[in-house]
Amino acid sequence: MQLNEIREFLVVANYDGEHDIFFSHCSPETLKDSDRLYEVTLDLASEKCGHPVNREDLLIHTKILAVHGGGLSVRIYWFLCSQEHPPTVSFSIRKLEMRTAWERVRQLQAEDVTVYGKILKKTWSGALVKIEGLHGSIRTYVDKQKEELVVGKELPLKIIKVREDCNHVVLLHRSVSIRLRQLQVGQIVSGTIRGIKGYGVFVDIGGLYALLPTSKIFHPSVDHPNQFFKINDNLKATIVKLDPENGQVVLESCESSL
Numbered sequence: 001m002q003l004n005e006i007r008e009f010l011v012v013a014n015y016d017g018e019h020d021i022f023f024s025h026c027s028p029e030t031l032k033d034s035d036r037l038y039e040v041t042l043d044l045a046s047e048k049c050g051h052p053v054n055r056e057d058l059l060i061h062t063k064i065l066a067v068h069g070g071g072l073s074v075r076i077y078w079f080l081c082s083q084e085h086p087p088t089v090s091f092s093i094r095k096l097e098m099r100t101a102w103e104r105v106r107q108l109q110a111e112d113v114t115v116y117g118k119i120l121k122k123t124w125s126g127a128l129v130k131i132e133g134l135h136g137s138i139r140t141y142v143d144k145q146k147e148e149l150v151v152g153k154e155l156p157l158k159i160i161k162v163r164e165d166c167n168h169v170v171l172l173h174r175s176v177s178i179r180l181r182q183l184q185v186g187q188i189v190s191g192t193i194r195g196i197k198g199y200g201v202f203v204d205i206g207g208l209y210a211l212l213p214t215s216k217i218f219h220p221s222v223d224h225p226n227q228f229f230k231i232n233d234n235l236k237a238t239i240v241k242l243d244p245e246n247g248q249v250v251l252e253s254c255e256s257s258l
Contacts, residue, residue: 009091010099011061015077017048024071028064031072037062041078049080057081101133102164108132109159114174118154122146129155129171136169139247161245172247179208180244189251193233201225203235203251210249212237217253 001007021040023031031037041060045053059079066073079089108115117129117136126140127149138157140146158177161170172180183189191210195202200213212235214225229235241250 009093010096012090012092012095014089016080017045018077019044020075022073026071041076045078104132106162109162114156116154117157119149119151122149134169136171138171176208176247183239185239187239190236193229193231193235196226198224201229210251212251212253
């Protein structure tokens with residue numbers, strides 16, 4: 001920041017009052033300089049203070065909640081700034097940038113745009129990346145996938161899930177997202193086993209890792225998948241579940257394959 005620099009800020013705290021109200025026959029453009037806005041806020045501020053408030057002593061900030069055919073739903077925030085009561089207000093550039101970033105990420109997701117994120121670090125579930133100033137996560141399910149993630153490397157990604165309330169963005173590699181769209185429940189696929197766990201087998205079905213759970217292996221006495229499978233074995237199975245939000249495919253083995 002520099003002295004005398006003009007910047008946009010977001011007011012984040014220390015309002016003297018706030019109130020939600022509906023303004024009929026009003027548009028966002030006409031509300032800004034509307035006498036109705038000041039009249040309503042003066043009445044609300046005066047009622048809260050217990051004495052009349054002058055318009056010159058009032059600073060107003062508004063947030064449009066919804067636009068209806070008959071008017072606007074608005075949240076009004078106000079500050080009192082008389083000589084006896086100078087305002088104490090908190091502003092933030094960072095929160096304004098964050099709000100803009102979340103709006104941008106939601107737009108990119110809606111438009112199915114490929115974004116490029118740099119891997120910041122590896123995690124137990126995959127990797128942490130940065131896009132549009134926000135942190136996002138890429139999930140992986142087998143060791144081979146984790147080995148392919150290199151800190152500092154930039155990847156083409158698709159935004160799968162946006163949760164601003166949890167400060168969470170989930171992403172998939174673009175190639176995985178494209179492959180997911182080519183699949184459907186009931187489809188028989190062939191692949192190569194790349195990982196074996198107690199709960200199931202991970203199968204590479206053309207650049208996408210699918211899980212064949214132990215419970216979906218057609219054999220009455222399966223205790224562990226390594227009783228029947230080895231790494232790099234070929235396998236044919238049926239897709240029983242697709243979860244695009246988490247990049248997961250669940251398989252059910254064909255009886256003839258065992």
